[in-house]
Amino acid sequence: MKILVCAKRVVDANVKISVKADGSGVDLANLKMAMNPFDEIAVEEAVRLREAGAADESVVVSLGTSASQETLRTALAMGIDRAVLVESERDLQPLAVAKLLAEVVKREQPDLIIMGKQAIDDDNNQTGQMLAALLGWGQGTFASRVVPASGEVEVTREIDGGLETLALALPAVVTADLRLNEPRYVKLPNIMKAKKKPLEVIAADELGVDIEPRLEVLKVEEPPKRSGGVKVADVAELVDKLRNEARVL
Amino acid sequence: MGVLVIAEHDGGSLGPVTRNTVTAGTRLGEVTVLVAGEGCRGAADEAAALRGVARVLLCDDAVCGQSLAEPLAALLAGIGREYSHLLAPATTFGKNLMPRVAALLDVAQISEVIEVVDADTFKRPIYAGNAIATVRSADSTKVMTVRGTAFEPAAAGDAAAPVDGVPPVAAKPVSRFVSRDLTQSDRPDLAAARVVISGGRGLGSKENFAIIEALADKLGGAVGASRAAVDARFVPNDYQVGQTGKIVAPELYIAVGISGAIQHLAGMKESKVIVAINKDEDAPIFEVADYGLVADLFEAVPALTASLE
Ligand SMILES: Cc1cc2nc3c(=O)[nH]c(=O)nc-3n(C[C@H](O)[C@H](O)[C@H](O)COP(=O)(O)OP(=O)(O)OC[C@H]3O[C@@H](n4cnc5c(N)ncnc54)[C@H](O)[C@@H]3O)c2cc1C
Ligand SMILES: Nc1ncnc2c1ncn2[C@@H]1O[C@H](COP(=O)(O)O)[C@@H](O)[C@H]1O
Numbered sequence: 001m002k003i004l005v006c007a008k009r010v011v012d013a014n015v016k017i018s019v020k021a022d023g024s025g026v027d028l029a030n031l032k033m034a035m036n037p038f039d040e041i042a043v044e045e046a047v048r049l050r051e052a053g054a055a056d057e058s059v060v061v062s063l064g065t066s067a068s069q070e071t072l073r074t075a076l077a078m079g080i081d082r083a084v085l086v087e088s089e090r091d092l093q094p095l096a097v098a099k100l101l102a103e104v105v106k107r108e109q110p111d112l113i114i115m116g117k118q119a120i121d122d123d124n125n126q127t128g129q130m131l132a133a134l135l136g137w138g139q140g141t142f143a144s145r146v147v148p149a150s151g152e153v154e155v156t157r158e159i160d161g162g163l164e165t166l167a168l169a170l171p172a173v174v175t176a177d178l179r180l181n182e183p184r185y186v187k188l189p190n191i192m193k194a195k196k197k198p199l200e201v202i203a204a205d206e207l208g209v210d211i212e213p214r215l216e217v218l219k220v221e222e223p224p225k226r227s228g229g230v231k232v233a234d235v236a237e238l239v240d241k242l243r244n245e246a247r248v249l
Numbered sequence: 250m251g252v253l254v255i256a257e258h259d260g261g262s263l264g265p266v267t268r269n270t271v272t273a274g275t276r277l278g279e280v281t282v283l284v285a286g287e288g289c290r291g292a293a294d295e296a297a298a299l300r301g302v303a304r305v306l307l308c309d310d311a312v313c314g315q316s317l318a319e320p321l322a323a324l325l326a327g328i329g330r331e332y333s334h335l336l337a338p339a340t341t342f343g344k345n346l347m348p349r350v351a352a353l354l355d356v357a358q359i360s361e362v363i364e365v366v367d368a369d370t371f372k373r374p375i376y377a378g379n380a381i382a383t384v385r386s387a388d389s390t391k392v393m394t395v396r397g398t399a400f401e402p403a404a405a406g407d408a409a410a411p412v413d414g415v416p417p418v419a420a421k422p423v424s425r426f427v428s429r430d431l432t433q434s435d436r437p438d439l440a441a442a443r444v445v446i447s448g449g450r451g452l453g454s455k456e457n458f459a460i461i462e463a464l465a466d467k468l469g470g471a472v473g474a475s476r477a478a479v480d481a482r483f484v485p486n487d488y489q490v491g492q493t494g495k496i497v498a499p500e501l502y503i504a505v506g507i508s509g510a511i512q513h514l515a516g517m518k519e520s521k522v523i524v525a526i527n528k529d530e531d532a533p534i535f536e537v538a539d540y541g542l543v544a545d546l547f548e549a550v551p552a553l554t555a556s557l558e
Contacts, residue, residue: 016511017376026380038493094348095357118493122375124360129318129348138423139318141345144486154427158486159341160440160495165427166317172423178476178493179486214357218370219383226518229539231530235552238524238542246522246539248444248501249468249557 001148001170002057004110005046005080006101007039009064009071010121023219026121035071038116040078041176044183045146046114047079054148055112057081061104063097065089069199076194077186083197084108088204088211096211098130103207105135110171112153117142117175128175138168144179250333251279251303255325257316257342258284258292265441266338266395268299268402273395275301275403276365277334282306285321285417287314293412300406304413312417315426318346323420326353329390333368339394339496340440347394356388361496363399377492377515397440398498398519432485437471439488444470445499447490447517450477451506451527451546458483460547461505464554473497473517475507491516506546509534526550 011017011026012034020027035043049055060075062068063086072083086100105113118125132139140146140155144163147154148170156165158177168174186194204211232238242249252274257264267282274280280301284293285308293307306328312320329335329350337343339361351358363381364372370385371393439445446468448461458472465472473495474488490497492515502520507513509525509532517523518537525538526549535541542549 011376013512017379019380026376093357095352095355098352120377120492123377123492124348124358125344126348126351126358126360129345130352130358133322133349133352136421136423139345139349140424141318142341157341159429160487162429162431162485162487164429167425167427169423177486179480214388215359215384215386217382218385220375220380221383223374223378223381226523226537228536229523229541231535231541231543234544235542235549235556238540238553239556241540242501242522242524246501248522 001055001111002059002109003046003049003055004105004108004113005042005058005060005075006115007043007060007062007071007075008036008116008119009033009062009068010036010119013037013120019220019222023221025217025220033067035074036116036119038118038176040183041178041180042114042116043075043078043080044181045176048181049148050079059084059108059110061086061101063088063092063100063204072199073194074186076197077190078184081197083199085199085201086204086207087201090211091213092211093213093215094124094126094130095214097127098134099209100204100207100211101131102134103209112148112170113173115173115175117177128173132173135173138172140166140168140172140174142177143174144177146174146180250331251281252277252334252336253329253332254280254282255335255337255343255346256282256284256292256296257338257340258286258289260286260289261291263292263295264338264340264342265402265438266340266397269397269400270336270338270395271299271301271403272400273362273365274334274336277368279303281332283308285313285324286316287311294409297410297412298405299403301403302406302410304410306415307412308415308417310417312419316342317424317426318349319424320417320420321346322349322353323418325350327418328415329354332390334391334393337394339396343394347392351392354390354392356390356392357386359384359386359391359393361396362393363396377511378518379511396496398496432487436465437469439471439473439495439497442471442499444468444501445473445497446470446503446505447473447475447507448478448483448505449475449507450481452478452483455483460550460554464503464550467554467557475513504534504538505550507534508532509537
């Protein structure tokens with residue numbers, strides 16, 4: 001089985017972003033960047049399936065500027081075999097990413113695609129579902145358990161009411177949720193080894209798909225601020241405030 | 250052209266956020282609700298009775314059973330172009346389905362809409378709610394998910410709208426339902442509760458969560474949790490509140506033993522009144538709390554419950 005996994009370069013989850021004064025977007029200058037946390041989980045799952053012998057090849061794809069090579073090297077250091085960068089300077093929205101990925105899928109012919117459920121920058125939670133649609137494949141989103149069996153993959157999904165298990169015919173698309181696994185820390189020797197692993201660069205234009213943004217961002221603004229309230233001395237004061245001031249009890 | 254709202258339901262009744270999605274729909278045009286599933290006449294009748302609903306489409310067929318995304322998306326790809334907007338709740342149901350529909354229609358999908366500016370323009374949170382983007386769509390059909398907390402639930406109307414049948418679309422069966430393991434609870438639904446009590450890592454164990462549950466029961470509230478508490482298996486996954494869990498905006502949110510990471514705040518900072526109980530006076534949760542109590546939760550929470558007798 002061959003696994004394709006996706007990794008997006010995003011602002012590190014621990015960084016608090018700020019909005020540009022002119023309202024044109026989020027100020028990304030000099031911010032710490034990292035692999036999207038859900039993609040780390042996706043990469044970890046692919047590596048584990050490979051280590052367990054359930055897969056015999058793993059490929060990681062990132063779409064973005066050449067800076068995304070760093071993200072790909074991280075995935076290689078975690079244990080992925082080879083990397084593909086679809087290079088573009090443009091704003092790639094989920095539909096465009098899905099279309100580009102569908103072209104990569106034609107070339108790579110994977111049996112299973114593992115992605116993150118959500119990129120934590122734009123919080124879209126769309127690309128995996130869109131890719132599955134374009135390919136006509138089954139989708140197992142928000143996965144907390146992934147078990148490939150002959151010709152199928154069983155996926156347990158985190159849904160609003162609890163858990164749900166589906167069986168998908170292979171090839172299929174799976175998107176990772178937080179509880180799928182705990183990604184490993186990369187060790188220094190593996191970072192060195194990753195430098196020698198193959199990393200192919202494809203220009204997005206070469207793939208011949210329409211990547212025009214469909215949504216125009218008119219404005220980005222700060223959310224209304226919540227002003228911090230007061231500290232209460234004890235439970236009695238808390239109950240009094242909730243009853244008589246906030247009137248919620 | 251009208252607006253099509255895709256209902257989330259369990260057959261007999263509508264999921265709570267569906268009513269809020271109907272309200273968002275009424276800002277955009279005449280609302281038709283699609284109820285697709287197997288044995289879902291009850292949900293269709295409930296939708297027909299909502300104020301602002303002009304018509305209900307019922308696709309009651311085994312093909313649509315279990316709300317699998319693949320057959321539902323195939324159905325919507327067929328009828329979707331007849332509408333200017335396709336809306337679903339931003340729940341795991343809607344998030345699973347709508348991007349697939351959008352891709353089949355070759356249009357963008359707009360996630361977690363919190364405000365309708367005009368027929369083409371919408372506001373949505375990005376970066377865990379630390380920024381709000383206003384986006385304009387150039388697509389002929391707008392496909393979106395709606396954040397329930399940003400719109401009031403539609404109330405029952407005076408007259409029932411007509412319910413018309415639509416045939417399912419047979420899609421290549423690529424997915425199969427195996428099982429569902431739903432968390433059983435007599436408490437109100439987290440996403441719709443008037444009061445939510447959430448516990449974090451500070452609770453220390455599954456057993457200790459009983460003090461959170463006792464307080465919730467006293468207040469008739471729902472129980473939520475931080476990611477850390479879910480990861481540690483103190484509570485099931487569907488209790489998680491936050492950027493990548495559930496978004497709640499109750500009248501009263503009590504955060505207990507939760508530090509207040511941005512990912513958690515993203516899921517609860519629209520609550521009307523926020524209370525934080527934490528032993529660390531510098532915990533960031535206090536920056537958004539209307540009432541902060543610096544205390545050991547193992548003393549404060551039982552005392553709070555007791556004082557509500
Ligand atoms: C991609 C990604 C997505 C995420 N999504 C979410 C999400 O949706 N929701 C979410 O919640 N988190 C999410 N997180 C995790 C988030 O960053 C935090 O790690 C998490 O919210 C911390 O949970 P916590 O506050 O319970 O734990 P901690 O940060 O460990 O805080 C525990 C708190 O309990 C207090 N405490 C301990 N003992 C006591 C006591 N006896 N009495 C009183 N107070 C006590 C401590 O002072 C501390 O403030 C996400 C992270 C990532 C990277
Ligand atoms: N530019 C990108 N490069 C690589 N993977 C991506 C990219 N954009 C989205 N993805 C994948 O799609 C998932 C969902 O992203 P989104 O739909 O943007 O929230 C991410 O977790 C990634 O796995």
